[in-house]
Amino acid sequence: xxxxxxxxxxxxxxGLVFAFLIGIGFGWFLERAGFGTAKKLAAQFYFKDLxxxxxxxxxxxxxxxGIYFLSSFGFMxxxxxxxxxxxxxxxxxxxxxxxxxxxxxxxxxxxxMVACSxxxxxxxxxxxxxxxxxxxxxxxxxxxxxxxxxxxMGKIIMPVYFNIPxxxxxxxxxxxxLGGFAGAEWAEKKFGYKRAGxxxxx
Amino acid sequence: xxxxxxxxxxxxxxxxxxxLLGFIAIFMRDPSKATIVSVDTKELSLKILDKSTHxxxxxxxxxxxxxxxxxxxxxxxxxxxxxxxxxxxSMNIVPSEILDVKLPKNQKLVLYSEDNLEASQTWFVLxxxxxxxxxxxxxxxxxxxxxxxxxxxxxxxxxEEKAKFxxxxxxxxxxxxxxxxxxxxxxxxxxxxxxxxxKVSAPAPVxxxxxxxxxxKREGC
Numbered sequence: 001x002x003x004x005x006x007x008x009x010x011x012x013x014x015g016l017v018f019a020f021l022i023g024i025g026f027g028w029f030l031e032r033a034g035f036g037t038a039k040k041l042a043a044q045f046y047f048k049d050l051x052x053x054x055x056x057x058x059x060x061x062x063x064x065x066g067i068y069f070l071s072s073f074g075f076m077x078x079x080x081x082x083x084x085x086x087x088x089x090x091x092x093x094x095x096x097x098x099x100x101x102x103x104x105x106x107x108x109x110x111x112x113m114v115a116c117s118x119x120x121x122x123x124x125x126x127x128x129x130x131x132x133x134x135x136x137x138x139x140x141x142x143x144x145x146x147x148x149x150x151x152x153m154g155k156i157i158m159p160v161y162f163n164i165p166x167x168x169x170x171x172x173x174x175x176x177x178l179g180g181f182a183g184a185e186w187a188e189k190k191f192g193y194k195r196a197g198x199x200x201x202x
Numbered sequence: 203x204x205x206x207x208x209x210x211x212x213x214x215x216x217x218x219x220x221x222l223l224g225f226i227a228i229f230m231r232d233p234s235k236a237t238i239v240s241v242d243t244k245e246l247s248l249k250i251l252d253k254s255t256h257x258x259x260x261x262x263x264x265x266x267x268x269x270x271x272x273x274x275x276x277x278x279x280x281x282x283x284x285x286x287x288x289x290x291x292s293m294n295i296v297p298s299e300i301l302d303v304k305l306p307k308n309q310k311l312v313l314y315s316e317d318n319l320e321a322s323q324t325w326f327v328l329x330x331x332x333x334x335x336x337x338x339x340x341x342x343x344x345x346x347x348x349x350x351x352x353x354x355x356x357x358x359x360x361x362e363e364k365a366k367f368x369x370x371x372x373x374x375x376x377x378x379x380x381x382x383x384x385x386x387x388x389x390x391x392x393x394x395x396x397x398x399x400x401k402v403s404a405p406a407p408v409x410x411x412x413x414x415x416x417x418x419k420r421e422g423c
Contacts, residue, residue, distance in 0.1 A: 061220055065223050065227070068227055068233060069223070069227075069230070071233030072230040072231050072233050077332060078233045079307035079308065080307060082308055154306075155306055155308060155309065165228075165232060166227075166232050167227045167228040167229065167230055167232070168228055170224055170227040171225060171227055174220055174221060174223070175221075177220070178217055178220065178221060181217065
């Protein structure tokens with residue numbers, strides 16, 4: 001039964017091998033979806049090209065439906081899936097910081113690695129920035145430790161926290177994604193490269 | 203009204219399929235309440251033998267001092283006993299209610315009772331309900347008292363034993379206990395269980411902050 005790692009079908013070492021293989025696949029699809037260029041990634045913040053948004057939501061919905069149906073049919077134990085602890089405030093602040101970096105640099109950590117693999121110079125600078133930032137965070141951590149550990153809410157998940165059935169939540173996320181896709185198409189027509197009269201870059 | 207599916211783009215077809223699956227999801231069985239219980243009795247009985255599910259009082263003491271938080275400590279004794287004294291950071295659940303409290307399945311659970319009995323029985327109950335990381339305190343509260351709170355050493359103990367005792371004595375003071383040296387002629391085996399319970403003043407129940415660390419399987423992104 002899945003998740004295989006939790007049920008000790010393989011150990012941490014073999015897990016790394018699988019992680020490597022899945023990582024290669026993940027990177028390949030990101031690159032093929034066009035996530036390897038900062039231009040495309042940054043364009044979504046100006047509603048010119050929402051490919052990133054659409055790919056991400058497709059991935060979220062696919063994974064969600066997959067996990068949900070696999071566990072409903074008993075192929076998977078959803079309760080064993082690791083959930084990262086929630087620290088509400090620090091995570092909001094961290095998310096905003098990441099977003100700012102995303103707009104400025106044109107990459108998120110994962111996509112910067114993808115861009116490195118095709119030799120984008122800006123991506124190498126970006127990765128350098130990641131290491132520098134990580135180092136600085138480590139150095140100032142004692143000063144912000146109190147904040148970094150505040151508003152700890154434990155391992156919470158939405159269906160339990162809000163006490164709504166899993167299925168309803170799944171349906172709501174599907175509706176949200178479909179609405180998002182429709183909205184994204186609309187925004188691309190209105191603001192994007194694809195709008196009527198604009199030069200088709202493809 | 204007639205809908206011509208062949209005119210739909212691939213995106214529209216996929217969107218329709220997603221919507222359909224999402225709608226079906228509402229009526230599916232809640233996966234967190236799925237009733238498939240597969241108990242590998244062989245695996246369980248092997249676990250009983252190899253002691254890998256035991257936590258010694260010393261180990262637990264170190265976890266508490268290091269403020270590790272990747273586990274939940276559960277006191278299975280009665281409410282009265284719990285109020286008298288409990289290991290810092292523990293929560294009181296009587297065995298009959300253990301399945302009602304909906305303990306998290308992705309977290310390490312450490313059980314203890316007065317001795318080994320209730321803890322090991324409850325361990326089995328949890329195991330059959332697909333709780334993966336369940337451990338119990340070896341010797342229960344009795345051993346916690348005798349090794350952590352009131353460690354003893356004989357007066358004529360070897361240097362090695364004394365060194366070990368000194369470490370335990372430090373740990374004992376941390377938890378508000380009192381280490382003792384037994385007089386030579388005294389009844390060495392006797393450990394007074396009637397000692398007044400220590401006032402838990404030193405370490406307040408572990409504050410729910412701090413990243414968990416250490417032995418747990420590394421995962422996440």
